Structure formats: structure tokens, C-alpha cells
Amino acid sequence: MSRSAPIAQAAISAESMQGPVAGAESTSESVLGGGPPLDLSRKPRVAESLIQGFLFLCGAISILTTLGIVYVLGRESLLFFANEEVNLLKFFGGTEWQPAIGRFGIWPLVTATFMASLIAMAVALPMGLCIAIYLSEYAPQRTRSVLKPILEVLAGIPTVVYGYFALTFMTPLLRGIFGRDIVEIYNTASAGIVIGILVIPLVSSMSEDALSAVPNALRQASYGLGATRLETAVRIVLPAALSGVAAAFIVAISRAIGETMIVAIAAGAGPNFTFSPFRAAETMTGHIVRISGGDLSYDSIDYNSIFAIGLLLFLLTLSLNVLSQWIVRRFREEYE
């Protein structure tokens, strides 16, 4: 068999990579292997279409998952709000969450969630950003190759282990510092700090990616003008990577709001409308876990209420994630 011209003609360009080869049919008489000319492009390929259909279904499952989440949360929440004891005004206006006696104010759960997230962000954002700047601008290559896997280990530890850490290490530490009378055994401060530690790797790795993507020419220009390393990092590189860093921050907030096991173990059981970080308070996620961990009968008001909380949680985190993607798209600095 010789390398004949038709094969060379049949080679396709990178642009037409999608789908079966167009123009692969032989035009000359000297068809490979002899015989009459065949138009293979018209040949029905049932198996190929079946496979493509199956692969499309695989991709479509992700859409089905989203639809499932929206349907399930929406349906049960509607059942919850259809209850005559509940209405939106009470839900967003009340400061007491006691489904057993008909109090459905979401605020105690929301304030606890935001308090824990706020504390977590107070820990994670400065630490994560400092680590990112250190890794991207200061650390030598060798140090970086040792330190980055350590952060990956931190990111790979299951959250239930962090919860254990919060309860058996952070809480006694806080009680030792501030006094046992002030700090309760279960408190949002300890949970918040540990959530902060949990999201540090997320913030630092996303921010570091953004910082490293800034072209070196910018740094060299800055050094050439006599700027110090700090000035280059903070005034040149950081502003250039700001969209990526901001996106990292927002993803971290969303992660902190959705974090469950740490608050379920360390932040306390029972909704509590308080602004003191040293008191026990239950977050939205903690409440869902506690209620569903007990004996839960379907279509009870408890069962429906956790889906209403879940819907709120889903909308919160989804809008934060969408916001972060939008920031990256809208404010990204493009460099050649």
C-alpha cells in the first residue's frame, strides 16, 4: 500500500475537528484497496450516533441535577409557605425560630451563619492573601514546591476533622484566653476561626493563580523604576490581579456560608438570636443537619422547613458564585 494522494487530501485542518471527517470521501479512481469509489461521508453510522446521544445524556445529567435541586427545594418550600402558620413576612421578620410552637423567624439562623462567616473571613482573607503574595512574589521556587503541597493537604482534610479540631482544640484555647465564664462550650467564634483555617487554602491558591498570571514585564518595569519588592507586589501586581483575588474572596465567603460539619459540631444546637461570638448559636446548615439527623417524618412542618432554609442557602451561595464569575469576566485585565 503506498502513501497515495487521496489520503493526504483527506487530512483535515484543526478548525474542522468537530464531528466526523468532512471531505474524507475519495474523488479519484485510485481508491485505497481498489474497487468502486465509495462515499463514506453519507454512510449511516448508527452506533456513532447512539454513542453521541449517550454522551449528550451524560452531559445533560448535570442540567437534570440543577433542575432537581430547584424542583425539590422549591416544591417543599412552597408546601412550607402554604402552611397557614407561616408567611413570608413572619419568615423574614421574626427573630425566633421555634417550629414546635409556630415561630418561624429565620433571623437567628441567618445571623449565626453570617457571624461565623464573618469571623472566618476575618481569618482567611488576610491570611490567604498574605500567603498568596508570599508564594507568588517572595518564595523561591524550591520553597514553593514544598509549601504548596502542604496547603493542598490542608485543603484535603475532611470537614468533620476540622469540626473535631474546633471542639477539642480551638474552644478550650478560646476558653483559656477569654475565661470560661465568657466563652460557652459551643460558640460561633471557635467554629468561625476554624472555618477560616479551612478556607485559607482556597483563598491562597485561587489568589496565587491570579497573581502568577500577571506578566513578568510588569514586575520588571516596576523594579526598573526603583520600586521595592513590596511596592511592586502591592501596587503593581495586586491591582493587576484584583479581579481574580476578588473572585477568590467571594468564593471563600460562599464556601464559609455553606460549611456544615464544623458549625454542626462546634457552634451549638438550638437557634439563638445573639450577636455575641462567644455564645452558642445554630447556623442554617447546622440546623438542617440537626433536624434531618433526628427522626424526621415526611411532610411534617419540620421536614418542609429545612427545605425552605435550604432554598435560602442555595440562592445565597449561587448568587455569590455567579457574582464571582461575573467579576472575573468583567474586570479581568488582559495581557498579551
Added chain:
Amino acid sequence: MAVHQRQTVPQAADRLMPSGAAHHEQVVARQRRGRIWAIVFQAAMLAGIVALCALLLNILNQSFGYVAIVNTIDPAELAVDGVPLNELPKENLVEILEANISAGLMRRYEHDIPFAERSRENVHDLILERVVEPQVQATWGLFDSIFARDSVFAEADERFPGSDVYFRSWLTTSFISKSQSSEPLRAGVRTAIFGSLWVVAITILFSFPIGVGAAIYLEEYAHKERLLNRLIQTNINNLAGVPSIIYGMLGLAIFVRILELFTSGAFLGIGDQSTANGRTIISAGLTLGLLILPLIIINGQEAIRAVPNSLRQAGFGLGATHWQVIWHHVLPSAMPGVLTGTILAVSRAIGETAPLVVVGASTFIALDPSGPFSKFTVLPIQIYQWTSRPQDEFRNLAAAAILVLLILLLSLNASAVLLRNRFDRSRAIA
């Protein structure tokens, strides 16, 4: 920096370049600020490492250490004719057991496995369990046990007179081989390990083919400009950011409730009919499968994208169909990357707790799961339950279970790294 030498520059340059004592001071201040912040950045990195060390040391501290134990009956009293308990033959041990426990309990043991068939060790264990009945009074951490040994003994003498104080590792082989028990000294994680393995097996079976299929579709077939395909892509990115507990609620509503007939095994007539509901291994596995699907798809897409286009062109040029090119060339060359991503996603699934609590893991089961339709518990759930107990000894158990979980995850991650390195090397050669 070269700024110091500015003073020697001739006067003519002064109008262009600032100089003088004031300027020199400013430069020194700038450099000092730079040094201070460099220390701050390093300190942040150090704090991160310290946090990791604190976490690991805390778990080690809780997994080993002195315990004070009080026996209901001193084993020395059970010695027959001066022969200590652990050297007695089986016949004597059965007699001791008969003399000390109720006839009803004895009949139950006889019913489970006749005493004639039991081994000597088994009877010995029964005696320790039912007759000696050791009770944990207090536990101490590893660091106290090493550095403050004397005060540990003093405290034990004072608070628990007559107690046996000895060094105990909570992570033992029997901890791994024994099933759940309400007695901390005899509790183990066997059921939870089996549960974890079953759940993860279902998760992989479900999410690996679908995830890789979706990645192939998005990279090889989908026209990027079509709205539907853009929608799928955006959707996958968003799903990766949904909190895991939401997936738990999805699993509870869909797999546990709506598909109860299938997930309870009732449609096959198998499964645990007494408690036939959907809170089974298969529900848990499918829920976690949905949870890690976006991760597998995103990682798979990256791996497929990294396959050089020349490979595809060569395949098409030889007349292969689209699927033949994918199956014989693209997939084998992308597989190490796909597998690495899958291992990382699976290790996430193994550590996941919240969705399984919502789906309905059993709080207490002592029987090994027998199939995808059994009730289940998994390692992280077991850790969560032990951590939530107020007694110290359950915290020790939780720490030991955490060690088991971390070792499992570490070996998985190590295999992912090995796979990646091997892949990089083979690519470097090619």
C-alpha cells in the same frame, strides 16, 4: 537596590534624580517597610503550617495516652488454683462465665454459637466483656502522658482510687476489626469502614462513566457556540460551588423518598424488609455521585483538552470514525489525567459527612452491610457521632477513627500523585 549610590551622582543630575539626606531617609524607610511586610507574609505562611501541625498533633494527642480503668471484678480474683485468668484452659473459662452471668445470657450465647464450638480466645473475651467489665474513668492526652506522667498518676490516685492506670493506644488492630459498640473500650470502626467502601464503590460506578462521558461530549462533540452546550458548561461550573448539604437534601427527596421502591430494594424483594425505606447504601452512593460529578467532569475536560490535536488528526487521516479516534487515541492518552482527577474527587466523597447525615445514615448499626440495599454508616458519620458525645473516651475513639480516615485519604492522594508523576515522565520520554 542601587538607590544608595545616588549621592555620588554629579550635581547636574539633581534636577532629574532626587537626592540628599531627606531622600535617603525616605528610601531607607521604604526598604524597612518592605522588610517588615516580607516578615508578615512569611509569618502568615508559617501560621498556616502551624495550624496544620496543631490539627494533626491534636488528633495524635487524643489518640494515645493514659487511661484510668476500674474493673467490676478484679481478674486476679478469677484465677483458679493460682493459675491466672489468661492462662486457664477453655473449660475453666466456661465455668467462670457460667458462675458469673445470668442463665438467660448464657443461653443466648449458646444459641448464637454453641460453647463447644467457640475458641478459647472467644470465651476469654466474653469473660473480659461480661465479668471483668472494665470501665473507663478518665483519659489523658499523649502530651500529658509523656511530659507530666507523675501528675497523671497523682490525679488518678486521688480521684479514682483503686483504678488501673495504663498507657493505651486507641488505634489498635481490634479497633479496626471490631464493630460498633456502646462500650468505648470495645468499640471499633469495622462497620463504618465497610460502609465507606460500599458507598464509595457505588459512587465510582455511577459518577466515573457519566463524568467521563460528559467530559468527552463537552470537549469532543459539543459545538461551543450552541446555547445548550454553553448552558451545560456554565451549569457544571455552578454545580461545583453548591454546598454539599444541598446535595444531601436532593438525595433525601429524590433517592430516599421518590425512588424509595428502588433504593430500598423492595422492587427486587430483597433488602431489609423490617425497616424497608430508602435510607440505604445505594441512596448514599448516588447522592455522593451527583456531588462529585462536576469535579470529575471539570478534571476530565482538562485532561482531554491536553491531548494534542495532531493525535486526532492522525486518526482521522487514517479513516477512523470520530468515536474510534476518541476510544483508541484520545481516551488512552487522557486517562492518567482523568484518573488523577477522579481519585481526588473520590477522596472528597470519602470525607463527606453532611449530605449523608441528611440522606439518613444509621446512628447505630453493628452488622456489616450486606449489599447496596442495607442500612449504612460511614467513617465520617461515625466520627461525627463519637465527637458529639459528651464523654472524653468517645472523643478518643473519634480521634482514632480520624487517624484511620486520614491514612485512607493519604494513601489515595499519594496514589494520585504517583499516577501524575508517572504520566509526566512517560510524556517527557514521548
